[in-house]
Amino acid sequence: MCGIESITSVEKAGTIDLAVISVPTANVIPEMKKLAAMGTKHVIIITAGFKEEGADGRRLENELKKIASDNNMRIIGPNCFGIIDTHSGINTTFSSLLPPRGNAALCSQSGAVGATMFDWSRSSRVGVSKFVSLGNKMDVCEADMISYLSTDEDTEVIGIYSEGISDGRGFIRSVQGMEKKKPIIILKSGRTSAGSRAASSHTGALAGSDSIYNAVFRKLNILRAKDIDEMFDLISVFSLSRPMEKDGIAIITNAGGLGVMAADACSDDDWVTLAELSRRSMEKISEEVPSAASVHNPIDLRGDAKNDDVIKVIKIISADEAVGGVIVLASPLDMIDLNSIAESLYSVKNDIRIPIAVCFAGGSVAEEAAAILRSGGVPTFATPERAVRALSALREYGINKDFSGTPLVLPEVSGRPETLKVITNVKNDGRISLSEEEGKRILSSYGIPVPPEGTADSAHEAAELAEKIGFPVVMKILSPDIHHKTDIGGVIVGIKSHDEAMDAYETIMARTMVAMPDAKIDGVSIQKMVSGQEVILSLIRDEQFGPVISFGLGGIYVEILREISNAVVPMTSEELDRMITSTKAFRLLSGARGKPPADIASMKDIILRMIKIAEDNPELYELEINPIMVGKIRGGSWAVDALATLRFDDE
Amino acid sequence: MCGIESITSVEKAGTIDLAVISVPTANVIPEMKKLAAMGTKHVIIITAGFKEEGADGRRLENELKKIASDNNMRIIGPNCFGIIDTHSGINTTFSSLLPPRGNAALCSQSGAVGATMFDWSRSSRVGVSKFVSLGNKMDVCEADMISYLSTDEDTEVIGIYSEGISDGRGFIRSVQGMEKKKPIIILKSGRTSAGSRAASSHTGALAGSDSIYNAVFRKLNILRAKDIDEMFDLISVFSLSRPMEKDGIAIITNAGGLGVMAADACSDDDWVTLAELSRRSMEKISEEVPSAASVHNPIDLRGDAKNDDVIKVIKIISADEAVGGVIVLASPLDMIDLNSIAESLYSVKNDIRIPIAVCFAGGSVAEEAAAILRSGGVPTFATPERAVRALSALREYGINKDFSGTPLVLPEVSGRPETLKVITNVKNDGRISLSEEEGKRILSSYGIPVPPEGTADSAHEAAELAEKIGFPVVMKILSPDIHHKTDIGGVIVGIKSHDEAMDAYETIMARTMVAMPDAKIDGVSIQKMVSGQEVILSLIRDEQFGPVISFGLGGIYVEILREISNAVVPMTSEELDRMITSTKAFRLLSGARGKPPADIASMKDIILRMIKIAEDNPELYELEINPIMVGKIRGGSWAVDALATLRFDDE
Secondary structure: OOOOOOHHHHHHHOOOOEEEEOOOHHHHHHHHHHHHHHOOOEEEEOOOOOHHHOHHHHHHHHHHHHHHHHOOOEEEOOOOOOEEEOOOOEEOOOOOOOOOEEEEEEEEOOHHHHHHHHHHHHHHOOOEEEEEEOOOOOOOOHHHHHHHHOOOOOOOEEEEEEOOOOOHHHHHHHHOOHHHHOOEEEEEOOOHHHHHOOOOOHHHHHOOHHHHHHHHHHHOOOEEOOOHHHHHHHHHHHHHOOOOOOOOEEEEEOOHHHHHHHHHHHHHOOOOOEOOOOHHHHHHHHHHOOOOOEOOOOEEOOOOOOHHHHHHHHHHHHOOOOOOEEEEEEOOOOOOOHHHHHHHHHHHHHHOOOOEEEEEOOOHHHHHHHHHHHHOOOOEOOOHHHHHHHHHHHHHHHHHHOOOOOEOOOOOOOOHHHHHHHHHHHHHOOOOEOOHHHHHHHHHHOOOOOOOEEEEOOHHHHHHHHHHHOOOEEEEEOOOOOOOOHHHOOEEEEEOOHHHHHHHHHHHHHHHHHHOOOOOOOOEEEEEOOOOEEEEEEEEEEOOOEEEEEEEEOOOHHHHHOOEEEEEOOOEHHHHHHHHHOOHHHHHHOOHHHOOOEOHHHHHHHHHHHHHHHHHOOOEEEEEEEEEEEOEOOOOEEEOOEEEEEOOOOO | OOOOOOHHHHHHHOOOOOEEEOOOHHHHHHHHHHHHHHOOOEEEEOOOOOHHHOHHHHHHHHHHHHHHHHOOOEEEOOOOOOEEEOOOOEEOOOOOOOOOEEEEEEEEOOHHHHHHHHHHHHHHOOOEEEEEEOOOOOOOOHHHHHHHHOOOOOOOEEEEEEOOOOOHHHHHHHHOOHHHOOOEEEEEOOOHHHHHOOOOOHHHHHOOHHHHHHHHHHHOOOEEOOOHHHHHHHHHHHHHOOOOOOOOEEEEEOOHHHHHHHHHHHHHOOOOOEOOOOHHHHHHHHHHOOOOOEOOOOEEOOOOOOHHHHHHHHHHHHOOOOOOEEEEEEOOOOOOOHHHHHHHHHHHHHHOOOOEEEEEOOOHHHHHHHHHHHHOOOOEOOOHHHHHHHHHHHHHHHHHHOOOOOEOOOOOOOOHHHHHHHHHHHHHOOOOEOOHHHHHHHHHHOOOOOOOEEEEOOHHHHHHHHHHHOOOEEEEEOOOOOOOOHHHOOEEEEEOOHHHHHHHHHHHHHHHHHHOOOOOOOOEEEEEOOOOEEEEEEEEEEOOOEEEEEEEEOOOHHHHHOOEEEEEOOOEHHHHHHHHHOOHHHHHHOOHHHOOOEOHHHHHHHHHHHHHHHHHOOOEEEEEEEEEEEOEOOOOEEEOOEEEEEOOOOO
16 A cells, blocks of 8 residues: 555665565565565564464464564564554554544554544544554564553553453563553453363363453553443543542532432442542532532532532532542533533643543533543543543552552472372373372372371271371272262261261171172271361463462352452462452351351461462463362361363473 | 413413423412412423422422322422423423434433433434423322333333332333333432341342342333443434344454454343354355455454445345344444445445444544434444444343243232231230241241241150151250350250150250259250251332342352342242242252252242232231252252341331
């Protein structure tokens, strides 16, 4: 479209800082070779027809990649839309819709979504510093852009559209800490493909890659937008507003109904609440605006509110200690001139030390007034709920930014040698699944308590063993021929004494003789009976982000309630606590409805050891303990069942 | 504002069909009296200053109400914005922003939200048939409007903004059946005030009035919008689209990213799924549009899609059996002219027999093209997700419209006399709370199984009684002086035989003698031990909507998981089934993770009897069974605990 047929025509013009390739696919490799020979280090490849086209394209792209890495070249694309720097004036895109200059850096995997961003930017008056279309991300990816943009002086907020992070571990490494400098908003689509990963554990399916993305974004204080509208709303508010230093939303409206909607949204929100105005503020409002229908928050100035009233009230409440942000809501009633309200808000906004979000609800009349506000750098939102979410995002980012990261101290336990023995043995057998017993050996080697057990061949031996293990115990017939032990009465639970153990052994044997006289009997197994609240804990190695720990309610509830929280390894002490406390399982363990609190400390110790296992043993693909029985306080926790599979790098 | 000073000036002009009162508050009553004397039957009172202003205003409003009912007058307002009928040309509002003529009836409790609706209607080009501002709803309320509008020939869809239904039972009575005629969209705000009702039961708080509103709206097939945007989206789609007769969403886009977002939204949606195109359709697409990057749904025509391509593909897929609705998504890329796509879509829309929803994602360029579409009566949406939700709402309404209502057959059981005895006794005691025993007497009188129990004074008697009740049993010390029976060893569970019962009696007595030698002993209670899955079932009498039945997971999970489903009494057989099957409790009972299925039939029988209790006994304010133990299949279900409170009409 634009572009020249071959780079040779400029060959003698000196060194090329940045080349843009936009030639037919077949010509890209030859041009790249010429650029390499000329010493050009930075190339943007607009041309499509690579990885996205299947096997042939993938081969071509690999060839490109080799040329680039052999010659230390950095590539944006291929299959991209180019870049724009509004401050220096560079524009390599083929778009006629250029965004205005500003402080928001936009980054889009998709060129078309990039075009949507430009169009939005022009209408919303949120100016752009840099725009980058990443395309196939053969080299430069989201992580590179975040690293770069977080030190870019022209950029205050980074907005990203992505369909998937290709190098998850690299992404975490690059971004960690960067998000403290600048807010990052991401719209990540492609939730549907989450279920594609094969997983044999229960949490494997639950910890689908999309919920792992959520865990990663939370870890990095990246705000994930739920749709395009929210992405644009959040970019607007971070681009235009000051930070929201404290909680407390005050609402001013000429329409009681809109105030109720915003109050509802505050009560549903995780990060902000409705401010309780001081008596002094309310008195001042009644004095200055006698017509106000409600001086309580939400402040309802009624349909006949005057322009001045809104400004008076903003000044009063922005001085109130309980108020951290203001939302102004208005309906286009005839008695009020939204345009002049917009102009007044525009003029006072610098005098107000807290963020202001505005929603004029309606159609073109409301929109005209909103446009005036935006031209003055005041963010506007289509609905009361979206205005609340925008301020809530300011707060969310601010709170998490100050969230300190204490390194997690893992128990000093060297289970690796024993675990490696188990793994080697399984591998030598040609298996990838571990038996329960093998799984438990790994857990034990890391000091995770498993209920003691043993085998007995006589009533006497059974009773002795039970005594050694400690009552109560469970006794089960051991036989390769008997698959449904319970059906033939081959399991007795709750054995509480030496005598009961003697009796139980005889009873089991007698029942077995009657039911299956020909079965080969290996004795009985005796296991300590443990009780407590069932939770599930698992490790799964995500293809993008590496080891992920999942935690939640266990037993039969895990699949039905799908109440699982994830965190990526390694994690800080605060992340671990957040993973645990954000679950309903934690509420149960803390002593819900008069239940005594459970032994959370011993359960947390098991999680720490699980993290150590994850760090030590790259061959373990999945390891799930379902359930852990968390006993009463100081009663300990036990890993009752273990499920594990391996994956080797050479596969 | 407008209005005349007194109605006497037109006194001689003949009968007045409709009077609009818009005079100072103090003059409203005198004018009403004059109108009454003149025989005017229909009055709109714009004037405010009534119920909404506190006690004095409430008194004034009661006076108004009396004049109206004494003279058979129907009143809209007071404190309202008036009405508009675009077809006859009546307009009693004081708005200069008038909506265009069309088929959507709008109804708003708040005048200001009404102004927002007008402004939206003008921009969105969704025309209005009637507009009514209801204000204080002294007489005419939402139910009246729905009754009227459902037979109004100019109206095809009804959109309502409400802050609360005042006569809930009347609302259900009026609306039932009407929603089959026309779709009703409601935006109901005021969720926050839900917690205001005093309730001593667990579900009392959970079944907050907002979740009861949800149950009522579901019952009546009223679509509840989550915010203003969704209300407008749904009104648009019902106003402009044909019904969506079958599932299957096909997506056509020039931007892969937008297609992914829409596909994600389909996979999250309860009512629609992504269509699987036939091989024939895909072949045709490849033939006709060779550049298409993906002929699988979502169909990606790439950034350089031509205007014609979109139309060709729409024609192909709208003939595909698997497709029930089409979504067209586009980004404003330079290579595509959105305006001409809009014009083509506009021109083909009548040839296509399935609904089309369009999202042009961006800012003013996208908006300009969207405006062309809207002027041609094609609904447009701001995001891919909102386009999906719009079609999903068409489908939701259509499916529920065909949902037949089989009357529920309740067991013929006359527990009322016995229940009334209990109630009278409690009332005579000056109590409102029933003891567990009194609650269980009510349950038993309606044939709800409670575990048999009795009291024994000797080991022998205890053993006899236990045998009669049936093992296993639980034995507990009975003493008004001992509050923590478990702490002194006064409870023994799992007693399985005559001998164990003898022993248990002696043990309990001996322990009590040691721990509390001076306690007054009334013997021991013996109760059948029942086991199974714990569920909760409750009846609460909602102030607006009358008796509501709630059902969900029981025991310690009820408060933590808050997993409760509600239905309003009376209900159809289908509503009862939906209430039961929509819960996670039902999934557990159906045999999750290899557990055997539970005795759902016996549990359902208990629910039927609970509904009978609700219908028979208006004095019962709350009755909660927590838990019901649902046994294994054919094992029966048992009401283990009962909590009940009364409320009398004269309070």
